[in-house]
Amino acid sequence: MANTAQARKRARQAVKTNAHNSSLRSRLRTAIKSVRKAVDAGDKDTAAKVFLAAQSTIDKIADKKIIHKNTAARQKSRLSAAIKSMAVAG
Incomplete structure (x- = not known):
């Protein structure tokens, strides 16, 4: 235990x-999972929109040196x- x-x-x-x-790390993981989920669903437009939001989240957390x-x-x-x-697969 701390003494001073x-x-x-x-x-x-x-x-x-x-x-x-x-x-913040939890928010990061959620953002990444949301993009992965959209990619797995096969909806490229939705995936691209979610990716833009996730990109912003990832950058903010990196700026704060969490990652x-x-x-x-x-x-x-x-x-x-x-x-x-x-696009190649679909």
Whole structure:
């Protein structure tokens, strides 16, 4: 357990920060799943619209350093590729 006042305060702050970051990570995962769901449904127009919203969410979370910028780029790239491949398959 934290012994100093400073350490106790940091422990309190860590709990609050962890909760905030967890909610942002959850929002990120939901955005990615929504795009995947639209791609699986086979509706390219809907998938493209959902992807634009997800792209914004991914960028915001990467800017806050919840995830690394390269991870964000990789996720956006893979989602984009999945949408583009729908034209070939469909």
